[in-house]
Amino acid sequence: MRKIVAEYGWEIERVRRTSGANDDWYIRRSDGPVRPQNIRYEVPRKTRQEVYARDDWACQLCGAYTGEDQAITTPQCDHKVPAQRGGSSKPLNLQTLCTRCNLKKRQACGACVLPSCTQCPFAYPEHFKDMFVVTVSPDVGRRIRERARVDGMTADAAASVMLNESVT
Structure with missing residues (x-):
């Protein structure tokens, strides 16, 4: 259905x-x-194997090894930009994820409000390697955006200032 x-x-x-x-x-x-x-069309086995080899059989989100010589998890060939949003099945749009991270990404995509997948840490984890990504409540998000507007800074800078203020 x-x-x-x-x-x-x-x-x-x-x-x-x-x-x-x-x-x-x-x-x-x-x-x-x-x-x-x-x-949706299934990604061909040959393409999946190429993607796994390119990614060294490592989950691109958590780094878990997904090779065939272990029994903890299985590799998942994930679309960075989901097929439902027009993503292709070309290797450039595919990444290796472990089962757990693929489920997390699927749940996040279902509730996504981002204007583009290029801003998503689940789709493009390589863009977020040096960042700490958190989910905040709508109220906290509103307070961060308001602080950014009042102080004339970006939302991530405002969040960083607010975090530093709460720690010290």
């Missing part, structure tokens, strides 16, 4: 009739796609 809705653009409603497993009913609410189709 998710594939039909997300990739093919159909409008499908899920209705839960009882609390048991497999008791969902699906009702088609459109006679065809209601948004552009975005069909």
Whole structure:
């Protein structure tokens, strides 16, 4: 169902009739796609192997080794810019992630409010190697932006000043 809705653009409603497993009913609410189709194709095995080798079989977020000679995690060939946002399956847009980091990235993408994937530390961790990235509540974010506006500085500079003030 998710594939039909997300990739093919159909409008499908899920209705839960009882609390048991497999008791969902699906009702088609459109006679065809209601948004552009975005069909995902599997990354070819050869391309995945090239990406893993290029990244030395290391998760690009946490650094965990994902090689075939260990049993802790499996490598995931992740789209930096998700296919749903128009990302290609070319090696330049792919990275090696461990299973745990791929799940974290997937959750972050689902709630993403960034205007572009190029600003995302999950998509382009190499741009954020020397930074400490944190998620703050909307209230803290508002206070940081207000401090930046009042003091005429960037939000990251304001956050740094506020953090230093709270530590000392």
